[in-house]
Amino acid sequence: MRNRTDAELAALDVPELLRAGLGDGAAGRGELFGDGAVAAAIALDEAGAVPRSVSFLAGIVRSGGTAYAAELAEPLPRTEQTAVIRPWLTTAAALPAVFDEQVARWLEAVAAVLALRAAARVT
DSSP states (O other): OOOOOHHHHHTSOHHHHHHHHOSTTOTTHHHIIIIIHHHHHHHHHHTTOOHHHHHHHHHHHHHHOHHHHHHSSOSSSSHHHHHHHHHHHHHHHTSSSOOHHHHHHHHHHHHHHHHHHHHHHHO
């Protein structure tokens, strides 16, 4: 993994990272949970999402499944946040085998990065 700027990370294709990183023995899992989680956090941060909303969504994925979460009218509180996250949920839900626990863990990783970004702005 190399150091990337926020702009470089924001340009990553999160749906492609999800396709490559979800599943048993997925070759792209490290990148999905590393740079992919940061890229997702940057996009959600720009949309004004807060970590607890993303963590709450992870719980919904864990209990109801990725497909269920993808079908919610507003998986996140605001329209612009939903516009960011819906393609990720639909991509993950469309995989041949859905790994809901992995999606939930990834969302929790995104929420953690989002929280770190918020804390860094405060200090």
